[in-house]
Amino acid sequence: MLLPIRISWILLSLLIIFDYIVSFYGVNYQNGREGNLLIAPMVERHPLLYFIYIPLTISIMIIISKLLKLIAIKLLKKLRIDEKSIEQILLGALVIYWAIANSSGNLIFLLGYR
Numbered sequence: 377m378l379l380p381i382r383i384s385w386i387l388l389s390l391l392i393i394f395d396y397i398v399s400f401y402g403v404n405y406q407n408g409r410e411g412n413l414l415i416a417p418m419v420e421r422h423p424l425l426y427f428i429y430i431p432l433t434i435s436i437m438i439i440i441s442k443l444l445k446l447i448a449i450k451l452l453k454k455l456r457i458d459e460k461s462i463e464q465i466l467l468g469a470l471v472i473y474w475a476i477a478n479s480s481g482n483l484i485f486l487l488g489y490r
Contacts, residue, residue, distance in 0.1 A: 381460070384467035391474045392433050398482040400426040408485065441466055 379387070402408030404423045410416035419425045441463070448462045 378461070378464040379468055379471070381463055381467060384464065384471055387471045388437060388467065388474060389434055391471070391479050392437070393430055395474075395478050395482050396426040396430050396433075398486055400424075402482075402485055406485075411481065437470065441470060 399408070399410060399419070400423050403410060403420055403426075410419050415425070415429060419429070444466050445459070445463050448466060449459060452462065
């Protein structure tokens with residue numbers, strides 16, 4: 377019982393959008409700090425850059441999912457699992473990862489825990 381590929385991409389995109397909007401709100405209005413040290417110096421000075429990072433992050437996730445799919449296909453070719461199932465599993469894992477690792481921190485921030 378796996379999520380369809382389209383639903384996984386929609387969920388992942390919504391989680392990414394949620395994260396950047398909450399981060400924008402936190403940095404702009406709540407004196408929050410960006411947790412991603414790669415983009416922190418830029419977005420803390422210019423918070424509107426969060427909205428540029430949304431499509432960039434989604435594009436990076438597309439590339440990562442394609443690379444992981446290629447690796448998984450090569451590793452699992454003996455098991456004869458079809459490519460669609462591999463992609464569904466990988467996208468489901470990316471959605472779960474993003475929800476737990478990234479979105480949960482922003483949700484906790486919204487609830488008032490600092």
